[in-house]
Amino acid sequence: MCGIVGILGTSDVADRLFDGLKRLEYRGYDSAGIATLHDGRLERRRAQGKLVNLGRLLAAEPLPGRVGIAHTRWATHGAPTEDNAHPHTAGRVTVVHNGIIENFKPLREELQAQGRVFLSQTDTEVVAHLIDSALDATGDPQAAVRAVLPRLHGAFALAILFRDHPDMLIGARLGSPLVVGYGGEDEGGETFLGSDALALAPLTQRIAYLEEGDWVVLTREGTQVFDRDNMAVERPITISGVTGALIDKGNHRHFMLKEIFEQPIVVAQTLRSYIRPLEEQVALPDMDFDLSSVERVTVVACGTASYVGMIGKYWIERFARLPVEVDVASEFRYRDPVLLANTLGVVVSQSGETADTLAALRHMKQHGVTTAGIINVPTSSMAREVDLLLPTHAGPEIGVASTKAFTCQLAVMAALAINLARAKGKLDAAEEREIVHHLLEVPSAISAALAHDDEIKAMAGTIAGARDVLYLGRGPDYPLALEGALKLKEISYIHAEGYASGEMKHGPIALIDEHVPLIVLAPSGPLFDKTVSNMQEAQARGAQVVLISDADGLAQAGDDAVATIEMPKVHPLIAPIVYAIPVQLLAYHVAVAKGTDVDQPRNLAKSVTVE
Structure with a gap:
């Protein structure tokens, strides 16, 4: 995850900004930069690689x-070069940015038509140019930001400097966290911006968390927060209690909830590392083998990661027309699998250290299989041993029950499926452009799904009293039903099972009565009618149905459900990523209602390093 620090200080700030960046190193990064205002000049220092390189540059200059x-x-988007490193400057404006501007391409084309010249490949530079252009019309930084923010589609956190206003900082957030820090009397009234409280820990403990859509103006006279409707609001100041040794939960009760709400930004960052919006293509890191030679795919993983493999099977077989086998890692070696030539073996792991998956990886390599790894920790054992590392950019995941790692893994699996399809000649340029368009919609669709948190919380009590819960889904939503059941089991200790909805009548329907909630995942589309038919079979036998669908689906089939959860209408390709959100939130709120240890459920560990 990218990181932001901003200081409106009473003395030179560069050293403290650099210290704040060091506290954000845990998020992972490959370039860094600092910009300051001095004597009417905007100046920057940027460096590729680790912070030590930026430190040397600051020492010299x-x-x-x-x-x-x-x-x-x-x-x-854009290689880890100095030109693509933040901060980005356009005229009188300098910006740092976490997240993704989904519509940056048409905005960039509009600005280029006005004669503006871009020096980087990033979407962030568009923001700087837009604000600078708005300054031409308004002459006022606040008015310029107010005019530009509604034009930005996606998930973002921004910190903005203005060359002609040395006593001002402006920040904004949508789908990406941003906090305001308030200095005490000893700090002379200094104020700060940060990605989280950890970055500001040595500067202040007095923190206000901006809410979705907020933007904030920091001046020497004081700080003013505005909501998404540009109304002045107050956000409570809390004492963070954060030290450099802690990863902060922010204003969330549990790490799991924080990580659920981080998904718009981390999925955006993950997708952006695989999508080339200007070329409208999906790309993978450089590799030493030819994807066109792949004749079959074997995916090996454990738990939640194995459901990523199952969803990937649907995607790869549909788009690339390659046969795919998905194996539970703990069983893989012991059945002595047949590993044929031209097989691509894919391991999926958050930690990259899962013992069963690591052993399966080594087994495949011993048999000459080319391997790829969808992994969140780039320094892990699996990351070092695979032939092709496909990193997720979820950042540290503290909650034992995987949430943001799961959706980031799905994003990478989609990128792999599309690259295999193109390499095998099964996908033309027009089809790939359409897929890129849908993938770029994912962060905002996740944000829309998160907006239903309160109603999911309100219905959680109904599920919390159950002894058994069933989940149903068809197609890629079947593995998601398995994932929903696993989440509920992991953190609430309620027995739950996931089924392909068409299999209900082949046995599981015997479990149905009025005491068994049935969670149905049914986005409208080609499989909707069949899923609803299976749901109605269960309702006829007393099932208490919770239907998760979009507005069209709920209008057609939601009348007899005890509860409904409305999702945004999305393309079937991205539906599993978006529909992961309500099953995560439902499991979380049920666990809270039951009073279990959400972040550290009994008997479970974050990384399973024993077989």
Whole structure:
């Protein structure tokens, strides 16, 4: 995850900005930069690689100035070069940015038509140009930001410097966290911006968490927060209690909830590392083998990650027309699998250290299989041993029950499926452009799904009293039903099972009565009618149905459900990523209602390093 630090100070800020970046290193990054204002000039220092490189540059070329912004960047759109490193400057405006601007391409084309020249490949530079252009019309930084924010589609956190206003910082957030820090009297009234409280821990413990759609103006006279409707609001100041040794839960009760709400930004960052929006293509990292030679795919994983493999099977077989086998890692070696030539073996793991999956990886390599790894920790054993590392950019996941790692893994699996399809000649340029368009919609669709948190919380009590819960889905929603059941089991200790909806009448329907809630995942589309038919069979036998669908689906089939959860209407390709959100939130709120240990459920560990 990228990181942001901003300081409106009473003395030079560069050293403290650099220290804040060091506290954000846990998020992962491959370039960094700092910008300050001094004597009417905007100055920047940016460096590729680790912070030590930026430190050397600052030592050689110090940055004076009492106001500044800083950033650590994971290369997403655009290589990890100095030109693509943040901060980005356009005229009088300098910006750092976490997230994704989904509509940056038409905005960039509009600005280029006005004669504006771009120096990077990033979407962030578009924001700087837009605000600078708005300054031409308004002459007022606040008015310029107010005009530009509604034009930005996606998930973002922004910190903005203005060359002609050395006593001002502006921040904004939508789908990506941003906090305001308030200095005490000893700090002379300094104020700060940060990705989280950890970045600001040495500067202040007095923190206000901006809410979705907020933007904030920091000046020497004070701080003013505005909501998405540009109304002045107050956000409570809390004492963070964060030290450099802690990863902060922010204003969330549990790490799991924080990580669920981080998904718009981390999925955006993950997708952006595989999508080339200007070319409208999906790309993978450089590799030493030819994807066109792949004749079959074997996916090996454990638990939640294995459901990523099952969803990937639907995608790869549909788009690339390659046969796919999905194996539970703990069983893989012991059945002595037949590993044929030209097989691509894919391992999926958050930690990259899962013992069963690591052993399966080594077994495949011993038999000459080319391997790829969808992994969240780039320094892990699996990441070092696979032939092709396909990193997720979920950042540290503290909650034992995987949430943001799961959706980021799905994003990478989709990228792999599309690349295999193109390599096998099964996907033309027009089809790939359409897929890129849908993938770029994912972060905002996740944000829309998260907006239903309160209604999911309200219905959780109904599920919390159950002894057994069943989940149903068809197609790619079948593995998602398995994942929903696993989440509920993991953290609420309620027995739950997931089924392909068409299999209900082949046995599981015997479990149905009025005491068994039935969670049905049914986005409208080609499989909707069949799923609803299976749901109605269960309702006829007393099942208490919770229907998760879009507006069209709920209008058609939601009348007899005891509860409904409305999702945004999305393309079937991205539906499993979006529909992961309500099953995660439902499991979380049921567990909270039952009073279980959400982040550290009994008998479970985050990384299973024993067989």
